[in-house]
Amino acid sequence: MTTAATSPPGFRDALAFEWTKFTGLRSTVWTTAAIALVTVTGAVFVGLTDSLQPDDTVLGGSLTLSVVALMTAGVAGALAVCGEYSSGTITATLAAVPRRGRVLAAKTALMAAMLYGIGLVSCTVAYLLGSAVLDGTHPQGDPLPALFGIAALFSVVGALGVAVGTFVRHPAGAVTAVIAVLLLPSVFGPLLGDLQRWVAGATPTAALEKLTQTSDARPETVGSLGAWPSLALVAGYTALALAGAAVVLRRRDA
Amino acid sequence: MFRACVLRSVENMIEARELTKRYGGRTAVDALSFTVRPGLVTGFLGPNGAGKSTTMRLVLGLDTPTAGSVTVAGRRYDELDAPLREVGALLDARAVHPGRTVRRHLLGLARSHAIPARRVDEVLGAVGLETAADRRAKGLSLGMAQRLGVAAALIGDPGVLILDEPVNGLDTEGIRWMRTLLKSLAAEGRTVFLSSHLMSELELTADRVVVIGRGRLLAETDMRDFIDANSPDSTLLRVPDDESGRMRALLESRGAGVRPDAGGGWRVTGPTATVIGELAREHGLAVHELTPCRSSLEDIYTAMTGEAVEYRGSTDTDDKEVPR
Incomplete structure (x- = not known):
């Protein structure tokens, strides 16, 4: 009312709001740092101990711990939403940005962009370190364009975490849900018999194994769907989950 | 600022x-x-x-x-x-x-x-x-x-x-x-x-x-x-102890409500402080204190919301479940 000259706030302002909130917390900053460090540390460890399967690639071996980083990315996405519910700031956020779809879009965009950068840099560094440390007895694998796919997978899993966080709201429940989605299909896969290839093969973890070209990515456990179609599949159901989260967020009382 | x-x-x-x-x-x-x-x-x-x-x-x-x-x-x-x-x-x-x-x-x-x-x-x-x-x-x-x-x-x-x-x-x-x-x-x-x-x-x-x-x-x-x-105005009245019985009887004969105040003296409802003062003079009674008082918001509010609770208590069965 008093400043009629300024245009109404839009998506960019909502994004700046999310960025300010995100960078103002030690917990989120450290979680993000952990995502980067865990993969790199894993590459050094695997390289120094030469603990690769004989048929494993340098790329797959160097990115052994990227699955842990991927889970952390999902958790970070979920906590970006759940932290608001547990601290009560969700009311301030929704009062500042009453268009709730915009809040969800801003959080998703922030997490996706950040995790893409972190995924790309940390996995590239891990691969380069792994190549430097490992002796030449293993096949190299094809780092390009796989590393871009891996980075995109980090983005997608972060976005999936945002959706799960929106559905569940409670931090502990959301973290459990994210880890369950990423881990349980491969743990309980053998119990599913022939279905294992379909269930475990559709998880983000399976897409990661295929993209990193690790020897773990056998068709009998993760299905015969290629690396890029797997990534597209994960991206597809993440988009659906986000659409559902937007509907729930709009309908529900804050 | x-x-x-x-x-x-x-x-x-x-x-x-x-x-x-x-x-x-x-x-x-x-x-x-x-x-x-x-x-x-x-x-x-x-x-x-x-x-x-x-x-x-x-x-x-x-x-x-x-x-x-x-x-x-x-x-x-x-x-x-x-x-x-x-x-x-x-x-x-x-x-x-x-x-x-x-x-x-x-x-x-x-x-x-x-x-x-x-x-x-x-x-x-x-x-x-x-x-x-x-x-x-x-x-x-x-x-x-x-x-x-x-x-x-x-x-x-x-x-x-x-x-x-x-x-x-x-x-x-x-x-x-x-x-x-x-x-x-x-x-x-x-x-x-x-x-x-x-x-x-x-x-x-x-x-x-x-x-x-x-x-x-x-x-x-x-x-x-x-x-x-919402506040029936009242007046705080203090009179000498030996005259307080007469004062009370006099006020009550004019239809005033008189009850002892927690802080000593009488709490009078009905006549205004002016009326009470005039009355005391006519009858040759001494007045030590004569203070008009308003009920505090708290008194009114307690009375009102207390009634609301009672009122609502009897109609709770009207509440129907409405799907949200």
Whole structure:
């Protein structure tokens, strides 16, 4: 009312709001740092101990711990939403940005962009370190364009975490849900018999194994769907989950 | 401290029309209609669980009404172009992420509306939190958290302020500060709507009052009228001990209500102090003290809401489950 000259706030302002909130917390900053460090540390460890399967690639071996980083990315996405519910700031956020779809879009965009950068840099560094440390007895694998796919997978899993966080709201429940989605299909896969290839093969973890070209990515456990179609599949159901989260967020009382 | 006084027009009104909110079978807000006008401090009174906080959440679009509507400046909250520039709210002072600093919390809100960062320092100054700007929220006392909440509400220099129990946790000096601040904000033409369970505080701060009990409107009026209309005036009378029996008999013969006051002397209802004084003179009785008293808001409020609870108690079976 008093400043009629300024245009109404839009998506960019909502994004700046999310960025300010995100960078103002030690917990989120450290979680993000952990995502980067865990993969790199894993590459050094695997390289120094030469603990690769004989048929494993340098790329797959160097990115052994990227699955842990991927889970952390999902958790970070979920906590970006759940932290608001547990601290009560969700009311301030929704009062500042009453268009709730915009809040969800801003959080998703922030997490996706950040995790893409972190995924790309940390996995590239891990691969380069792994190549430097490992002796030449293993096949190299094809780092390009796989590393871009891996980075995109980090983005997608972060976005999936945002959706799960929106559905569940409670931090502990959301973290459990994210880890369950990423881990349980491969743990309980053998119990599913022939279905294992379909269930475990559709998880983000399976897409990661295929993209990193690790020897773990056998068709009998993760299905015969290629690396890029797997990534597209994960991206597809993440988009659906986000659409559902937007509907729930709009309908529900804050 | 604040931008030049702009006499804000009626467009800053809060208007609730038949506002209703049910949670499952429980009716929190029941066909509530009221108007909060600019330029005044409007108190929002009701016992715990009366629906004050729910009403405020409905105004801010945090919860969706089951029926009815509430608008700010003629529009639903979620239709406002720049909500923080029009409405500032403090619902729960503790609703700040414990790990975030005071400045960061305010800076985030500012960024959401492209408000320049210097406004953060302005509002910190306005609430006296400059020295605490870099402290994390978990280290704040409740009083400081309340000041932060007020700073957050002021960030967009809004024409409407909605504050849920803003003096909760403030010390005497803080309460006085809050009272002065709210009055000056109203004097600038803003709409100030605050709930409080400290009725004595509202009596000093609010120009108007909206009273609810069990989600229903009990009164909506000027504070002065509210007290006048609801308080049978009484007079505190002290007379010499040896004459007190005669005085009492005399007053009661004129139809006055006389009962002993807790602080000594008689509490007389009916005749005014002038009438009592004249009467004492006619009969040659000495008067040591003759003080006109008004019922405090607290007395009235307790009486009103007590009735509301009883009234509602008998009609609870009317509540029907309505799918949300």
